[in-house]
Amino acid sequence: MPRRGLDSRQVIDAAASIADRDGLEAVTLARLAHSLGVRPPSLYHHVAGHDAVLRAIALRGLGELTACLQAAALGRAGPEALAATAVAYREYARAHPGRYAALQRGPAPGDSEHEEAALAAVQVLSAVLRGWRLEGEEMLHAVRVIRSALHGFVSLEAGGGFALPLDRDRSFERLIETLAAGLSPAAG
Amino acid sequence: MPRRGLDSRQVIDAAASIADRDGLEAVTLARLAHSLGVRPPSLYHHVAGHDAVLRAIALRGLGELTACLQAAALGRAGPEALAATAVAYREYARAHPGRYAALQRGPAPGDSEHEEAALAAVQVLSAVLRGWRLEGEEMLHAVRVIRSALHGFVSLEAGGGFALPLDRDRSFERLIETLAAGLSPAAG
DNA sequence: CTGCTTAGCCTAAGCCTATTAGGTAGACGC
DNA sequence: GCGTCTACCTAATAGGCTTAGGCTAAGCAG
Numbered sequence: 001m002p003r004r005g006l007d008s009r010q011v012i013d014a015a016a017s018i019a020d021r022d023g024l025e026a027v028t029l030a031r032l033a034h035s036l037g038v039r040p041p042s043l044y045h046h047v048a049g050h051d052a053v054l055r056a057i058a059l060r061g062l063g064e065l066t067a068c069l070q071a072a073a074l075g076r077a078g079p080e081a082l083a084a085t086a087v088a089y090r091e092y093a094r095a096h097p098g099r100y101a102a103l104q105r106g107p108a109p110g111d112s113e114h115e116e117a118a119l120a121a122v123q124v125l126s127a128v129l130r131g132w133r134l135e136g137e138e139m140l141h142a143v144r145v146i147r148s149a150l151h152g153f154v155s156l157e158a159g160g161g162f163a164l165p166l167d168r169d170r171s172f173e174r175l176i177e178t179l180a181a182g183l184s185p186a187a188g
Numbered sequence: 189m190p191r192r193g194l195d196s197r198q199v200i201d202a203a204a205s206i207a208d209r210d211g212l213e214a215v216t217l218a219r220l221a222h223s224l225g226v227r228p229p230s231l232y233h234h235v236a237g238h239d240a241v242l243r244a245i246a247l248r249g250l251g252e253l254t255a256c257l258q259a260a261a262l263g264r265a266g267p268e269a270l271a272a273t274a275v276a277y278r279e280y281a282r283a284h285p286g287r288y289a290a291l292q293r294g295p296a297p298g299d300s301e302h303e304e305a306a307l308a309a310v311q312v313l314s315a316v317l318r319g320w321r322l323e324g325e326e327m328l329h330a331v332r333v334i335r336s337a338l339h340g341f342v343s344l345e346a347g348g349g350f351a352l353p354l355d356r357d358r359s360f361e362r363l364i365e366t367l368a369a370g371l372s373p374a375a376g
Numbered sequence: 377c378t379g380c381t382t383a384g385c386c387t388a389a390g391c392c393t394a395t396t397a398g399g400t401a402g403a404c405g406c
Numbered sequence: 407g408c409g410t411c412t413a414c415c416t417a418a419t420a421g422g423c424t425t426a427g428g429c430t431a432a433g434c435a436g
Contacts, residue, residue: 003384003431029423041424042385050423106348115351137354144341144350144359145366151349152340153332160294161339162332163303166325171332178333182370191402191413217394229395230414238394 004038008046011036012056019057019098027053027098054102055114061099062117068092069124078131079180085128086150086176093154100158122147132184142183149179192226196234199224200244207245207286215241215286242290243302249287250305256280257312266319267368273316274338274364281342288346310335320372330371337367 014035019027029050033040047053072088073081093100107114125143134142153175155161162168202223207215217238221228235241260276261269281288295302313331322330341363343349350356 006384028421030421038384039386040422041387041426044424045384104343104347109348118349118351137358138362140352140354141359141362144344144354144356145337145363147349148340148344148363149333149337150340151344152336152338155292155343156332156336156339159292160297161306161335163295163306164328166328166332168332170325171329174326174329175333175336178370179366180370182366182368194413216392218392226413227415228393229397229416232395233413 004036006036006038006042006046008056011043011046012053012060015053016057016060016096016099019102020096021098024054024057024098024101027057029053054105055108055111057099057102058105059114059117061096061103062114062121064096064099065089065092065103066117066121066124069121073124073128081128081131082146082180083176085124086146086172086179089150090154090157090172093158097158100154104155129183134184145183146179149175192224194224194226194230194234196244199231199234200241200248203241204245204248204284204287207290208284209286212242212245212286212289215245217241242293243296243299245287245290246293247302247305249284249291250302250309252284252287253277253280253291254305254309254312257309261312261316269316269319270334270368271364273312274334274360274367277338278342278345278360281346285346288342292343317371322372333371334367337363 011032015027015032018031018035029040029043032053033043036043047056068088068091069085072084076084107118122143125146126139129139129142129146132139132142153172157168162171199220203215203220206219206223217228217231220241221231224231235244256276256279257273260272264272295306310331313334314327317327317330317334320327320330341360345356350359
């Protein structure tokens with residue numbers, strides 16, 4: 001019985017791939033073990049269990065999403081930054097539906113590593129909103145508005161919620177325009 | 189062994205209650221059967237299986253949600269109607285988190301009953317948007333914008349996505365204002 | 377090279393799901 | 407009372423997660 005030389009990184013890689021290809025619910029330890037050429041109990045040497053795998057997928061997704069958002073926002077400001085960030089958000093979710101789904105299960109209470117990763121992603125949005133010169137709590141509310149809109153769109157789109165044969169790209173553009181226009185009358 | 193006189197209605201009632209109280213993933217046939225004083229296989233006389241139970245919860249949720257939205261929109265127009273409908277949407281999701289979660293799994297392809305129930309809920313939003321005098325496809329895009337925003341907010345809120353100690357009611361008000369202001373410059 | 381330790385992988389087993397097959401018994405029409 | 411329907415049952419299959427315990431390959435000390 002040859003050794004595979006697995007480590008937790010490879011396990012999470014495989015899990016994220018399965019999630020993206022066949023859906024998050026397809027990420028079972030049996031399936032994961034099979035894809036790695038190993039028996040399910042062997043996975044416990046690398047990950048703590050099924051929940052830990054899902055959390056690790058979410059954590060990886062958060063890191064990647066944050067990087068995508070930062071790359072999109074870099075060098076841009078105002079409505080242009082908002083649009084670019086929004087598009088990057090949607091593209092990430094479409095390219096990695098399984099990771100995005102994993103990310104919807106929020107951090108467990110007290111899981112500070114997970115909480116901080118989520119915060120990092122949110123802070124990109126916060127930076128993007130600088131152009132709107134919102135003050136204090138209004139900025140935080142605005143971030144929630146943006147997050148809600150983006151997450152809602154992406155989530156409905158992924159779940160087949162947009163059944164009509166109507167251009168979804170156009171709907172997304174309208175969403176961004178609505179946000180940009182509605183966030184503040186003082187916006188540029 | 190006394191008969192309980194179950195029917196599928198009671199089974200779905202119990203399933204929806206479990207979902208709201210302990211989360212959708214707590215709706216197992218074992219748990220459901222136990223709550224009804226019956227063994228799991230007996231449930232198959234009333235429902236087709238686990239998937240069918242989840243679908244039935246979603247269907248019930250859609251019906252109830254549609255009714256709530258209609259009640260909120262009735263006798264109102266324009267931004268007031270939008271605000272009332274949005275509040276009703278959020279309140280339903282908060283009062284029935286399990287049913288709302290069930291509803292996020294969209295209709296299976298070809299499940300026309302489910303698709304029509306979803307359409308009915310969406311049409312309330314469509315009616316609410318009449319005040320914005322949007323033409324043709326713009327109306328449909330606007331409905332998607334509203335749905336995205338509402339669903340996103342409610343979904344993040346339910347998943348603990350709003351971690352900061354910041355008033356969520358106020359955030360929701362800002363969301364509604366943003367939508368109302370941004371939907372169209374021609375809005376009332 | 378020999379022998380010890382570590383750690384990766386295994387099988388076996390327990391307990392939880394969902395589901396199917398087939399039996400029992402209460403309730404209703406005649 | 408008799409037959410039938412059906413609500414419920416037990417038993418069993420299949421597959422999920424997880425733990426316990428054993429085997430062995432790999433790496434290191436001497």
